Amino acid sequence: MKSIGIEKINIYGCSLFLKQEELAKARGKDPERVVNDYLINTRSLNPPYEDTVTMGANAARPIITEKDKKDIELLIAGTEGSVDFGKPISTNIHSALGLPNNIRNYETKHACYSGVAALDSAINWIAAGLNKGKKALIIATDFSRAHFGKDHEFVLGGTAAAVLVSEDPRIIEYEIDKKGVWTTDVYDTFRPSARHESGNNEVSLYSYIDALEGAYKHYLQNAGEPVDFDTYFDYNIYHMPFPGMSFQAHRILCNLSHPRKKSEIRESFDKKVLPSLRYAMRVGSTYGASNFVGLCGLLQSVDKINEGSRIGFFSYGSGAIGEFYSARVCKGAKTLINELDIDKKFDMRREVSVDEYEMIERTRESYIEKENFKPDFSILDSWYDKHYKGNGFLVLKEVKDFYRKYEWS
Amino acid sequence: MDKAKIIEVIKKHILENLEDLKEEDIDPKKSMKDYGANSLDIIEVVSCSMRELNIKIPRSELTDIQNIDQLADKFLQYV
Numbered sequence: 001m002k003s004i005g006i007e008k009i010n011i012y013g014c015s016l017f018l019k020q021e022e023l024a025k026a027r028g029k030d031p032e033r034v035v036n037d038y039l040i041n042t043r044s045l046n047p048p049y050e051d052t053v054t055m056g057a058n059a060a061r062p063i064i065t066e067k068d069k070k071d072i073e074l075l076i077a078g079t080e081g082s083v084d085f086g087k088p089i090s091t092n093i094h095s096a097l098g099l100p101n102n103i104r105n106y107e108t109k110h111a112c113y114s115g116v117a118a119l120d121s122a123i124n125w126i127a128a129g130l131n132k133g134k135k136a137l138i139i140a141t142d143f144s145r146a147h148f149g150k151d152h153e154f155v156l157g158g159t160a161a162a163v164l165v166s167e168d169p170r171i172i173e174y175e176i177d178k179k180g181v182w183t184t185d186v187y188d189t190f191r192p193s194a195r196h197e198s199g200n201n202e203v204s205l206y207s208y209i210d211a212l213e214g215a216y217k218h219y220l221q222n223a224g225e226p227v228d229f230d231t232y233f234d235y236n237i238y239h240m241p242f243p244g245m246s247f248q249a250h251r252i253l254c255n256l257s258h259p260r261k262k263s264e265i266r267e268s269f270d271k272k273v274l275p276s277l278r279y280a281m282r283v284g285s286t287y288g289a290s291n292f293v294g295l296c297g298l299l300q301s302v303d304k305i306n307e308g309s310r311i312g313f314f315s316y317g318s319g320a321i322g323e324f325y326s327a328r329v330c331k332g333a334k335t336l337i338n339e340l341d342i343d344k345k346f347d348m349r350r351e352v353s354v355d356e357y358e359m360i361e362r363t364r365e366s367y368i369e370k371e372n373f374k375p376d377f378s379i380l381d382s383w384y385d386k387h388y389k390g391n392g393f394l395v396l397k398e399v400k401d402f403y404r405k406y407e408w409s
Numbered sequence: 410m411d412k413a414k415i416i417e418v419i420k421k422h423i424l425e426n427l428e429d430l431k432e433e434d435i436d437p438k439k440s441m442k443d444y445g446a447n448s449l450d451i452i453e454v455v456s457c458s459m460r461e462l463n464i465k466i467p468r469s470e471l472t473d474i475q476n477i478d479q480l481a482d483k484f485l486q487y488v
Contacts, residue, residue: 037447186469202448206468209452248449252456259457262426 004126004176005169005327007135008068010340011296012059012160013283014044014143015387016380017349018357020154020284026354027149034154039243039277043157043284044349045357046143047383048364049375049395052081052160053092053406056141057394060097060162062340064137068164069098073134074125075105078114078288080191081142082107083404093139096394096406111189112239113317115140115161115288120179120323122165127176135166142287145197146361152201155242157284161292170336172295172311172327180219180324182211189318194368204241204318205248211322212238212249212314213256219324229257233326234309235272235302237294239316243280246273246294249314275301282346291315299329299337307331350383367399374398384409410488415462415481422457423477426450437477455480464488 020040021031035041046055056077064072077090088107108117115138122136143158188207189199220227238249247266250273254265278297280286286293291313299305309329316322352360359379367373375396377384388395388409397407420435427444435444441451455471458480464487474480 184467188469200472202472203469205448205452206471209456210468213456244449248452251449251453255453255457255460259425259460262428 001176002127002167003169003173004123004165004167005173005330006163006171007166007168008063008164009171009292009296010059010063010162011279011289011293011342012055013279013346013349014046014050014055014158015349015383016045016047016352017042017282018045018352018354022354023154027153037244038154039281040154040284041281044159044282045352045360046158047379048360048367049377049384051083051396052079052141052143053083053089053096054394054396055143055158055160056089056093056139056162057096059141059160060093060137060139061392063162063164064097068135069100071135072099072137073103073131074122074136075099075103076108076118076121076136077139077141078108078118079141080109080111080114080288090139092404092406110321111318112241112287112290113315113321113323116291116315116323119163119165123174123176126165126167133167135164138163138165140289140292142289144285145195146365147197148358155285157286159283159286159289159293161289163292170330171333172329174325174327178219178223178326180215180217180222182214182218182322184210184320186320188320195365199318207318207320208245208316209248209252211316211320212252215314215322215324216253216256229253232310233272233312235276235298235311237276237291237298237311238273238314239290240280240286240294242285243277246277279342279346296337296342299334300342305329305334348387350380350387352380356380370399371402372400410462412481412485415484416477418461419454419458419477419481422454425457426453435477437481440476458484462488
């Protein structure tokens with residue numbers, strides 16, 4: 001069978017962050033409880049001159065070389081935060097990156113599953129041999145809408161991932177014949193308009209668990225060999241609507257294998273799952289980029305990761321779908337992740353106060369569906385001049401008669 | 410299976426998931442939240458109880474339940 005996997009990967013954690021404890025204090029909640037329940041230390045945030053297009057491009061630019069551009073023939077962008085109902089953001093990203101014309105591009109939508117939906121299409125295209133040696137660039141990009149004063153204000157965030165999928169995997173190689181999926185029709189979280197992000201948290205948690213169990217059991221049927229959960233997977237990466245959810249997900253699969261005490265599950269979680277939370281704890285909700293954010297966190301956190309280590313992945317999209325799949329770590333993967341210096345990039349983000357965060361979200365909201373506007377680049381003490389200018393980030397320069405104009409900073 | 414048995418199973422899983430609690434402390438008229446359970450603990454108790462009782466209820470049907478007694482009634486419909 002063909003070797004197919006991730007050749008290159010990068011994540012973009014936005015340029016601003018809000019401390020969860022500051023938000024908790026401002027909303028009259030116990031900061032310690034809020035941080036511990038959700039396992040979010042900071043949530044990432046962008047100025048209003050960024051959107052899902054700029055985030056996706058900003059994830060891709062540092063890793064895509066001129067040579068890669070010639071090799072890419074498939075570009076799929078997964079998002080639930082598109083900037084247009086018809087024109088896909090993959091076209092904006094295509095031009096921003098300067099990719100050639102003989103490329104198939106489109107956008108995928110399925111709440112937080114959009115990134116893995118895109119990934120699956122890329123894997124299948126290569127597995128079928130129709131790629132003829134060419135590569136796929138997968139983008140997953142999303143951020144939260146405003147939810148001032150609501151309970152789920154503590155599970156917001158935003159991030160993007162760029163993933164080059166090819167027959168020359170350097171990070172992980174997918175076990176392409178081992179996948180389990182599970183679908184149902186539920187309104188758990190959804191975006192019925194350009195402004196709303198509606199839903200019921202408890203319904204979503206229950207639906208997530210149903211999907212996890214359903215997809216994992218389907219994976220077991222398709223694995224082609226007996227799977228002992230404790231020994232088969234060296235690591236587990238779960239979809240993280242908030243990082244704390246991954247503990248519950250692991251608890252479900254541990255108990256499905258054989259019931260055990262919470263303390264034993266905690267021990268397994270600390271070893272196999274906790275390393276993948278590294279960046280998610282700084283991003284907040286990781287949306288469609290979740291599995292990729294988890295993967296970068298895992299490879300960065302584990303001191304010595306063996307070639308061939310098996311990672312079990314679970315992706316969930318509200319609405320709903322669950323997919324359980326697996327991959328093996330490639331030789332040298334950790335070195336490649338180290339070279340990205342993701343920690344340092346996260347450290348360069350600017351902290352915003354609760355007041356600044358509210359100002360940013362109100363400004364962003366005021367731009368929604370507006371025919372003409374120019375984002376204000378002077379906000380946050382001219383953060384643009386300090387962080388963006390001259391450093392090669394894509395920004396939204398102007399919207400004129402609904403045409404969006406992007407520019408590299 | 411009767412309701413008393415179902416409540417016994419639910420209590421068992423509450424005790425397994427919320428350490429430092431005694432069985433006699435649990436009043437079925439109360440919510441698990443009264444005993445310090447967060448949403449994730451409740452999901453786990455529900456999952457383990459369904460597994461032991463060998464019933465499968467779409468969890469989306471469980472979101473309006475207020476206390477342990479109501480959960481037992483719901484389970485009873487599916488036994």
